[in-house]
Amino acid sequence: MTCSIARRWALKGALACAFAATLGNLPAVAEDAVLRVSAIPDEAPTELQRKFAPLGKYLEAQTGMKVVFTPVSDYAAVVESLATKKIDLAWLGGFTFIQAKIRTNGTAIPIAQREEDAKFTSKFITADPAIKTLADLKGKTFAFGAPSSTSGSLMPRFFLQQAGLNPETDFKRVAFSGAHDATVAFVAAGKADAGVLNASVWDKLVEQKKVDTDKVHVFATTPPYFDYNWTVRGDLDPALIKKLTDAFLKLDPANPEHKEILGLQRAAKFIPTKKENYDGIEKAAHAAGLLK
Amino acid sequence: MHLKPAERDPASQPRFYSALLALFILWPLFQAAEVSPGALFDPSNLKVIGSFLSGFLPPERGSEFLGYLGKATLETLAIATAGMALAGLLALPLAYLASAAGREKPTLNPLIRSLLTILRGVPELVWALVFVRVFGLGPAAGVLALGLTYGGMLAKVYAEILESVDAAPARALRLNGASRPLAILYGVIPQVSKELASYTVYRWECAVRASVVMGFVGAGGLGQLMDQAMKMFNGGEAASILITFLLLVFVADLISSGLRRSLDQAPPPSAAPFGPGSTGLLAIFVAAVTASFWFLDIGFGALFTLESASSINQFIGSFFPPDLSAAWLRKVAQGVWETLAISAVGTLFAALAGLLLAQARPRLLFNFIFNALRSVPELVWATITALSVGLGPFAGVLALALHTTGVLGRLYAEALDNAPAAPGRALRLSGVPSGLAFLYGTLPGAAPQLIAYTLYRWEMNIRMAAILGFVGAGGLGQLLYFELSLFHYAQASTVIIAMLLLSIAVDQTSAWLRRRMA
Numbered sequence: 001m002t003c004s005i006a007r008r009w010a011l012k013g014a015l016a017c018a019f020a021a022t023l024g025n026l027p028a029v030a031e032d033a034v035l036r037v038s039a040i041p042d043e044a045p046t047e048l049q050r051k052f053a054p055l056g057k058y059l060e061a062q063t064g065m066k067v068v069f070t071p072v073s074d075y076a077a078v079v080e081s082l083a084t085k086k087i088d089l090a091w092l093g094g095f096t097f098i099q100a101k102i103r104t105n106g107t108a109i110p111i112a113q114r115e116e117d118a119k120f121t122s123k124f125i126t127a128d129p130a131i132k133t134l135a136d137l138k139g140k141t142f143a144f145g146a147p148s149s150t151s152g153s154l155m156p157r158f159f160l161q162q163a164g165l166n167p168e169t170d171f172k173r174v175a176f177s178g179a180h181d182a183t184v185a186f187v188a189a190g191k192a193d194a195g196v197l198n199a200s201v202w203d204k205l206v207e208q209k210k211v212d213t214d215k216v217h218v219f220a221t222t223p224p225y226f227d228y229n230w231t232v233r234g235d236l237d238p239a240l241i242k243k244l245t246d247a248f249l250k251l252d253p254a255n256p257e258h259k260e261i262l263g264l265q266r267a268a269k270f271i272p273t274k275k276e277n278y279d280g281i282e283k284a285a286h287a288a289g290l291l292k
Numbered sequence: 293m294h295l296k297p298a299e300r301d302p303a304s305q306p307r308f309y310s311a312l313l314a315l316f317i318l319w320p321l322f323q324a325a326e327v328s329p330g331a332l333f334d335p336s337n338l339k340v341i342g343s344f345l346s347g348f349l350p351p352e353r354g355s356e357f358l359g360y361l362g363k364a365t366l367e368t369l370a371i372a373t374a375g376m377a378l379a380g381l382l383a384l385p386l387a388y389l390a391s392a393a394g395r396e397k398p399t400l401n402p403l404i405r406s407l408l409t410i411l412r413g414v415p416e417l418v419w420a421l422v423f424v425r426v427f428g429l430g431p432a433a434g435v436l437a438l439g440l441t442y443g444g445m446l447a448k449v450y451a452e453i454l455e456s457v458d459a460a461p462a463r464a465l466r467l468n469g470a471s472r473p474l475a476i477l478y479g480v481i482p483q484v485s486k487e488l489a490s491y492t493v494y495r496w497e498c499a500v501r502a503s504v505v506m507g508f509v510g511a512g513g514l515g516q517l518m519d520q521a522m523k524m525f526n527g528g529e530a531a532s533i534l535i536t537f538l539l540l541v542f543v544a545d546l547i548s549s550g551l552r553r554s555l556d557q558a559p560p561p562s563a564a565p566f567g568p569g570s571t572g573l574l575a576i577f578v579a580a581v582t583a584s585f586w587f588l589d590i591g592f593g594a595l596f597t598l599e600s601a602s603s604i605n606q607f608i609g610s611f612f613p614p615d616l617s618a619a620w621l622r623k624v625a626q627g628v629w630e631t632l633a634i635s636a637v638g639t640l641f642a643a644l645a646g647l648l649l650a651q652a653r654p655r656l657l658f659n660f661i662f663n664a665l666r667s668v669p670e671l672v673w674a675t676i677t678a679l680s681v682g683l684g685p686f687a688g689v690l691a692l693a694l695h696t697t698g699v700l701g702r703l704y705a706e707a708l709d710n711a712p713a714a715p716g717r718a719l720r721l722s723g724v725p726s727g728l729a730f731l732y733g734t735l736p737g738a739a740p741q742l743i744a745y746t747l748y749r750w751e752m753n754i755r756m757a758a759i760l761g762f763v764g765a766g767g768l769g770q771l772l773y774f775e776l777s778l779f780h781y782a783q784a785s786t787v788i789i790a791m792l793l794l795s796i797a798v799d800q801t802s803a804w805l806r807r808r809m810a
Binding site for chain 1: 336426683684779
């Protein structure tokens with residue numbers, strides 16, 4: 001009787017093997033007429049999906065391709081996906097663009113950025129009335145966004161260093177909330193004494209009344225720097241790159257349909273950008289020790 | 293109370309000194325774990341956790357959210373099932389190679405054994421974090437991570453089970469000219485098939501729990517939802533996810549114990565190897581695996597192209613050589629020490645709490661509490677404890693302690709029930725207070741087993757402590773997360789090696805301690 005059980009399990013194993021083998025042989029479906037898009041998850045992935053929907057439709061109309069948006073929850077995975085050609089177009093931060101540039105041997109091309117991204121800032125926030133300047137942060141717990149966020153980690157770290165603060169030694173503890181809206185939640189809930197996030201998300205949360213400004217307030221703002229852009233991988237068809245670039249630059253706030261797209265992207269309009277715009281970020285990343 | 297010399301514990305002096313010695317050893321660990329019970333009752337912390345927990349009611353029931361929840365639940369189940377199928381595929385040949393069963397000269401294949409140690413020693417979450425980079429986000433990373441870790445685990449246990457039985461039948465077959473596979477198939481497997489099957493089913497249940505956690509690094513399923521809900525302090529959503537999760541674990545538990553029970557029953561004698569029952573089971577099994585792979589829609593084909601092979605190669609290559617500079621090693625050593633402290637202190641707290649609660653009545657109520665405690669994964673506990681005591685290693689200690697209390701409480705209760713009852717009864721009958729009767733009558737009988745369980749749990753907790761840092765609870769985890777995020781693979785590599793060495797060291801220490809105590 002044990003023998004029959006053994007045979008049963010042996011057979012089950014064999015069947016599972018056979019099944020997995022067939023799976024392994026299935027061809028990978030690679031549709032050429034699909035534009036695969038992703039974005040660094042600087043906000044909750046569901047929010048990103050909501051924001052992208054109308055833009056995706058617009059890009060479909062402009063390029064004649066099917067646009068598929070993959071929401072992700074890890075910054076570095078977007079960079080890696082671009083480098084391994086799993087996605088074609090990505091919304092990147094300044095620092096993730098530099099990472100992508102390095103990992104694609106300089107072939108990734110930034111095609112457009114929001115007008116706002118040319119002079120982007122980060123806001124330092126706290127719910128503690130005793131914290132009034134950056135120097136007051138000594139000995140406190142502090143929340144960054146994701147480690148590879150430009151406005152939630154790199155540039156604030158750079159400016160903190162310039163103010164003479166080393167996050168590793170001067171803060172009681174450093175936390176990484178993972179996203180800008182989560183940083184606000186960390187500070188509002190008291191999980192961190194203070195935190196830093198990108199100005200655009202802060203303004204949005206204030207506008208939407210998703211943050212109690214009597215409690216959580218801004219106590220410092222960074223100097224401006226270049227941030228976000230839309231980047232394509234360099235080996236994409238140049239005609240397609242041109243189409244995509246034009247599509248972004250053509251978005252016109254006077255057109256109500258375009259206005260909705262721009263509103264969701266929190267952009268006045270899109271402007272051309274180039275790799276050199278991000279050299280400053282690269283230098284800051286080296287100075288802050290985030291690039292080796 | 294003044295005792296006459298005859299009534300004094302004759303072993304009191306060595307006991308006192310060994311307790312003192314233990315305290316002396318543990319003190320630095322307590323320091324490193326930043327144990328501060330006061331933080332639990334700090335008014336500002338109480339307010340934070342209070343307002344978060346009050347958000348749990350009512351649980352979120354919006355139809356959009358329930359849609360996400362349903363999909364994530366299926367995804368979690370599918371990741372667990374597909375991962376186990378992969379683990380089984382991996383484990384069979386590895387166990388065959390590693391095991392001494394059916395060999396003429398018993399050799400312990402050191403190459404395969406160390407491969408198994410590496411597969412098991414690196415926590416599945418770390419594999420997932422790495423695979424997420426190679427294969428992109430989504431369930432493929434989770435399935436592969438589970439497949440590797442559980443493959444290593446299954447292979448080791450399979451190999452040991454095969455060695456544990458009477459070798460005579462297999463030897464007889466070999467001496468008569470049978471090849472090794474046939475000798476194992478007909479000489480060994482019949483003796484151990486039930487044990488193999490039972491262990492596999494039990495592991496599937498563990499895989500369900502593990503696949504929930506995968507989501508914390510972006511590998512899909514319930515964990516990803518939980519991570520977001522926790523980060524945004526959305527209590528209602530967290531409550532719904534937690535309830536779903538408890539139900540899922542409960543059902544997996546039920547299926548697993550049902551299957552294992554049915555293995556205990558002898559099937560009616562029949563000439564056909566496949567009765568209707570086993571055919572049905574087989575069909576369900578195949579259907580479940582098929583459905584899992586179909587649902588997850590993993591393009592495994594894409595993994596085996598030349599291009600992805602070269603990108604994987606390049607990716608693995610970037611981890612070598614590991615960064616062994618003095619400055620970095622110092623930082624990693626600090627993380628190792630903190631991780632060790634979290635695991636040891638967390639396990640100790642759980643052992644104390646488990647011992648106290650194991651004897652508590654009514655038993656049914658406490659069994660329920662134990663089950664609830666152990667159903668919630670450590671990482672989820674850590675997101676909650678980080679709110680109630682602030683970020684840092686103490687949050688990790690509490691998270692480990694809560695989960696482990698559930699596990700140990702249950703095991704302790706069973707061990708104490710099975711301990712010889714006579715000494716305790718004799719003491720009580722001669723008028724000794726019941727507390728002392730327990731300490732001197734019942735406890736010594738069960739002690740070896742209690743210690744073995746505790747040490748075994750410590751081995752698991754060291755792996756857990758290594759990754760609690762992903763949610764800000766100290767230790768090596770945060771270091772790894774940070775360095776991987778920045779593509780500092782040489783540094784990440786050092787951290788992974790440190791995790792591996794730490795878990796091997798703890799395994800060895802625990803095995804040595806168990807041998808000493810046995």
